[in-house]
Amino acid sequence: MKFQNKNNFSRRNFLKTSVLAGGGMLIGFNLLTACKPDAEMPVDIENLNFNDFNAFIKISDEGYVTIFSPNPEIGQGVKTSMPMIIAEELNVEWSKVNVVQGVLDTKNYKRQLAGGSQSIRFGWDALRQTGATTKQMLVNAAAIKWNVNANTCKASKGIITNSNGDKLGYGEVVKEAALLEVPEDVKLKKVSEYTIIGQEIVNVDIDKIITGKPLFGLDYKAEGMLYASVLRPPSFGQKLESFDATKAKKVAGVIDVITIGDKVRNFVKAGKNNWTFKLSETDKVVVIATNTWAALKGKKALSAVWVTDTKLESTQDHDKILTKVLDGKKQNIRREDGDVHKAFSKADRVIEKTYHSPFLPHNCMEPMNFYANVTAEKVHLVGPVQTPEYAASVVADMLGYDIDKVSLEMTRMGGGFGRRLYGDFVYEAAEISNAIKKPVKVISSREDDMTTGIYRPSIKYRIKASIKDGKVTGYHLKEAAVGGNMYGLIPNFFPAGCIPNYKVETGNYRGNITTGAWRAPYTNFLAFAEQSFFDELATELNIDTIQLRLDLLQNVKGTSDKSIQYSGQRMEDTIKLVREKANWGKTKDGVYQGFSAYYSHNTHVAEIAEIELKDGFPVIKKVVVAVDCGVVVNPTGARNQVEGGVLDGIGHAMYADFSFKDGKPSDRNFDTYRLIRMQETPKVEVHFVENELSPTGLGEPGLPPAGGAVANAINAALGKRMYSQPFVKELNDSSILS
Amino acid sequence: MPNYTLYINGKERSVTADADTPLLWILRDELNLVGTKFGCGIAQCGACTVHIDGVAIRSCQMQVSILDDVKITTIEGLSADGKHPVQEAWKEIDVPQCGYCQSGQIMTASAFLEENKNPSEEEIREAMHGNICRCASYNRIEKAVKVAADKMS
Ligand code: FES
Numbered sequence: 001m002k003f004q005n006k007n008n009f010s011r012r013n014f015l016k017t018s019v020l021a022g023g024g025m026l027i028g029f030n031l032l033t034a035c036k037p038d039a040e041m042p043v044d045i046e047n048l049n050f051n052d053f054n055a056f057i058k059i060s061d062e063g064y065v066t067i068f069s070p071n072p073e074i075g076q077g078v079k080t081s082m083p084m085i086i087a088e089e090l091n092v093e094w095s096k097v098n099v100v101q102g103v104l105d106t107k108n109y110k111r112q113l114a115g116g117s118q119s120i121r122f123g124w125d126a127l128r129q130t131g132a133t134t135k136q137m138l139v140n141a142a143a144i145k146w147n148v149n150a151n152t153c154k155a156s157k158g159i160i161t162n163s164n165g166d167k168l169g170y171g172e173v174v175k176e177a178a179l180l181e182v183p184e185d186v187k188l189k190k191v192s193e194y195t196i197i198g199q200e201i202v203n204v205d206i207d208k209i210i211t212g213k214p215l216f217g218l219d220y221k222a223e224g225m226l227y228a229s230v231l232r233p234p235s236f237g238q239k240l241e242s243f244d245a246t247k248a249k250k251v252a253g254v255i256d257v258i259t260i261g262d263k264v265r266n267f268v269k270a271g272k273n274n275w276t277f278k279l280s281e282t283d284k285v286v287v288i289a290t291n292t293w294a295a296l297k298g299k300k301a302l303s304a305v306w307v308t309d310t311k312l313e314s315t316q317d318h319d320k321i322l323t324k325v326l327d328g329k330k331q332n333i334r335r336e337d338g339d340v341h342k343a344f345s346k347a348d349r350v351i352e353k354t355y356h357s358p359f360l361p362h363n364c365m366e367p368m369n370f371y372a373n374v375t376a377e378k379v380h381l382v383g384p385v386q387t388p389e390y391a392a393s394v395v396a397d398m399l400g401y402d403i404d405k406v407s408l409e410m411t412r413m414g415g416g417f418g419r420r421l422y423g424d425f426v427y428e429a430a431e432i433s434n435a436i437k438k439p440v441k442v443i444s445s446r447e448d449d450m451t452t453g454i455y456r457p458s459i460k461y462r463i464k465a466s467i468k469d470g471k472v473t474g475y476h477l478k479e480a481a482v483g484g485n486m487y488g489l490i491p492n493f494f495p496a497g498c499i500p501n502y503k504v505e506t507g508n509y510r511g512n513i514t515t516g517a518w519r520a521p522y523t524n525f526l527a528f529a530e531q532s533f534f535d536e537l538a539t540e541l542n543i544d545t546i547q548l549r550l551d552l553l554q555n556v557k558g559t560s561d562k563s564i565q566y567s568g569q570r571m572e573d574t575i576k577l578v579r580e581k582a583n584w585g586k587t588k589d590g591v592y593q594g595f596s597a598y599y600s601h602n603t604h605v606a607e608i609a610e611i612e613l614k615d616g617f618p619v620i621k622k623v624v625v626a627v628d629c630g631v632v633v634n635p636t637g638a639r640n641q642v643e644g645g646v647l648d649g650i651g652h653a654m655y656a657d658f659s660f661k662d663g664k665p666s667d668r669n670f671d672t673y674r675l676i677r678m679q680e681t682p683k684v685e686v687h688f689v690e691n692e693l694s695p696t697g698l699g700e701p702g703l704p705p706a707g708g709a710v711a712n713a714i715n716a717a718l719g720k721r722m723y724s725q726p727f728v729k730e731l732n733d734s735s736i737l738s
Numbered sequence: 739m740p741n742y743t744l745y746i747n748g749k750e751r752s753v754t755a756d757a758d759t760p761l762l763w764i765l766r767d768e769l770n771l772v773g774t775k776f777g778c779g780i781a782q783c784g785a786c787t788v789h790i791d792g793v794a795i796r797s798c799q800m801q802v803s804i805l806d807d808v809k810i811t812t813i814e815g816l817s818a819d820g821k822h823p824v825q826e827a828w829k830e831i832d833v834p835q836c837g838y839c840q841s842g843q844i845m846t847a848s849a850f851l852e853e854n855k856n857p858s859e860e861e862i863r864e865a866m867h868g869n870i871c872r873c874a875s876y877n878r879i880e881k882a883v884k885v886a887a888d889k890m891s
């Protein structure tokens with residue numbers, strides 16, 4: 001793009017406008033700065049050029065609006081919903097808006113946004129202000145043309161009018177508008193005035209998806225590109241000793257077999273790693289080929305000897321270790337109110353239960369892959385990664401390039417679920433291309449993807465509660481995890497603040513298995529454990545399980561404790577909505593309900609699962625969901641996210657079984673690893689709490705309550721509590737069915 | 739390497755490839771038809787579904803050497819303009835989340851609806867059971883197949 005020289009800035013909105021040489025007006029702004037809660041303003045704003053922005057709005061002479069979003073889509077719909085917010089305040093028709101994913105590189109786009117549950121929440125104010133400011137500049141330009149006061153002009157659907165009945169389209173004033181001062185204080189619309197926000201807007205990439213256009217990393221191709229397949233150790237904790245590539249090299253299409261590992265390892269040794277680099281401690285054997293099939297076939301033809309210098313871990317060991325951690329005294333206190341031990345000693349009754357979750361692979365539908373082209377002058381990277389800025393900086397550091405010489409383009413992602421936060425595949429691609437000095441794409445087979453993953457940590461929770469005079473007086477939760485504990489604010493979620501004596505402690509064992517974030521990290525299993533436990537408490541107290549939650553929530557309403565993350569009132573409203581919509585307690589014979597509610601990612605969610613029995617086995621028929629995520633920007637996208645989250649939660653709670661034996665993963669592909677499929681899928685009915693509060697995340701919060709709702713419904717049907725996942729295993733092991 | 743002539747989306751295409759190369763990789767790597775996706779490589783996920791003589795088949799299991807006298811249709815050739823009733827229904831219902839599995843879903847659904855013009859809910863769920871959607875857009879897939887069936891009848 002070419003710009004005229006005169007540029008205008010807004011300090012407050014961090015926005016800049018310019019006339020486009022080819023016609024039209026360009027507004028540059030920073031989506032990520034906009035999307036961080038306490039973004040720092042760059043010191044020297046006057047000296048910014050357009051390369052310092054990462055998002056643009058172009059308004060053409062014809063009044064068409066193009067929003068260039070740097071926002072990669074991982075399936076959460078933000079590529080649609082964020083532009084909707086801009087268009088709303090800009091007052092243009094959605095049909096005149098085109099959303100384009102900007103070509104991204106870390107040189108020109110310093111601040112990239114990786115999407116996720118938080119994008120909308122952080123972007124809400126800034127996106128609205130960007131739209132409103134731009135609209136005001138257009139209105140101001142029209143007012144000057146007409147020589148009237150801008151206050152007497154209105155803008156609607158891309159057309160500006162005044163009280164004399166004159167009309168100007170946005171396109172007719174762009175040149176003038178671009179040169180005006182950027183107004184600092186613009187008025188934002190009221191929720192009741194919205195015409196785009198709240199409409200059902202179909203995913204902006206829909207046409208490309210349904211016609212099979214190249215969108216994803218795996219679809220990316222470049223001139224002269226080779227394909228690489230990487231042989232990694234079969235067991236976690238092993239290292240490469242030697243290999244024989246004779247057979248592999250005979251495979252038609254295989255060009256070369258090399259090893260990599262040094263670059264990442266040196267980087268790790270220099271102390272710059274984070275622990276997900278565990279995957280990178282060994283050398284790896286790489287088959288380079290002219291096509292994917294040859295690369296995969298060549299890898300199969302390799303033989304390698306692996307050595308072990310640490311103990312190879314098994315799930316059985318982990319199980320014992322986790323119990324030991326729970327029993328031990330060395331825990332970190334994460335939150336403590338009152339005195340739980342006193343409460344337990346004075347209690348009428350004390351209940352204690354332990355819950356267990358396995359490791360889980362992410363299994364993004366699009367296996368990990370990345371393109372790299374390392375030349376003497378620069379490095380170009382292309383593919384699906386959720387942390388582009390970090391990945392590019394590691395590559396620069398690792399290969400000794402100036403960060404300015406490393407560019408990274410993001411593609412659409414065939415699922416993320418947390419896996420693509422980790423750039424191990426980016427570093428591999430870069431190291432390979434660096435070695436062969438050719439453009440190359442690293443491709444994981446499903447087996448590679450599942451067996452060399454970054455898994456959800458395996459966790460045990462032990463929860464203990466005291467009951468005195470029919471009230472819950474104490475609550476003590478201990479977490480033991482292999483590979484990382486709950487983070488930050490989670491100990492301040494429900495029931496923190498509801499129970500006078502409350503304590504959360506965590507303990508960790510760090511082993512050989514690489515672990516990391518998995519959709520709704522920690523809460524994905526914590527919510528199941530706690531919500532199952534509360535269901536059991538309600539039975540003990542002989543009170544309705546929903547009523548127990550509502551009673552407890554009264555204690556946190558109006559709390560002065562700023563550390564409490566959720567709202568007692570919003571949770572109560574959400575629970576009441578689901579209770580009403582699901583006809584709680586009024587189902588027909590043979591239908592069993594289970595309730596669960598959880599706050600995470602700033603969103604309050606309550607779910608009621610309904611199951612029926614078929615040959616004594618529970619079949620999940622329906623899940624009714626109530627969600628308070630503030631203003632719903634795009635209802636169809638929002639429901640899609642919640643539906644997906646709920647089913648993801650159910651699928652993994654019911655079926656996902658994954659373990660290790662001598663460091664080796666139990667499953668390699670979908671023949672043995674069971675994901676939820678169509679015939680196991682219940683209907684999901686989503687209801688939103690209506691309010692005018694700022695929107696919050698949706699990609700994750702639907703998931704955590706789902707497992708608990710199903711577990712509690714299973715108990716209602718069979719009188720059997722679920723204490724570990726997957727439930728199918730618990731059910732098959734149970735005497736009920738035998 | 740041997741040469742093969744394939745009939746894909748109404749056109750003859752000639753490729754040079756190893757005899758055991760799956761159609762999936764011929765499409766993606768040699769012919770630039772990347773709408774057909776790789777998910778598992780072992781016939782478990784359906785991401786690679788294409789039509790062979792109108793039947794939904796997993797292209798990761800079809801060796802190029804046995805495909806000389808069949809008609810292959812991929813997502814790119816399902817309709818000239820993206821307006822096959824199944825595609826239209828997918829758009830109407832706003833099915834995709836990440837979108838990666840969806841061409842396979844659409845190919846499975848469109849072959850199924852040729853066979854069964856008026857499917858019951860059970861039949862739809864059975865027909866689509868073999869296609870994994872990791873984002874679990876199953877509720878919408880089911881709805882969209884129903885909508886497409888209505889459009890086609
Ligand atoms: S890739 Fe062919 S069925 Fe999964």
Ligand code: FES
Nearest residue numbers: 836837871872873
């Ligand atoms: S939409 Fe993501 S796998 Fe189906």
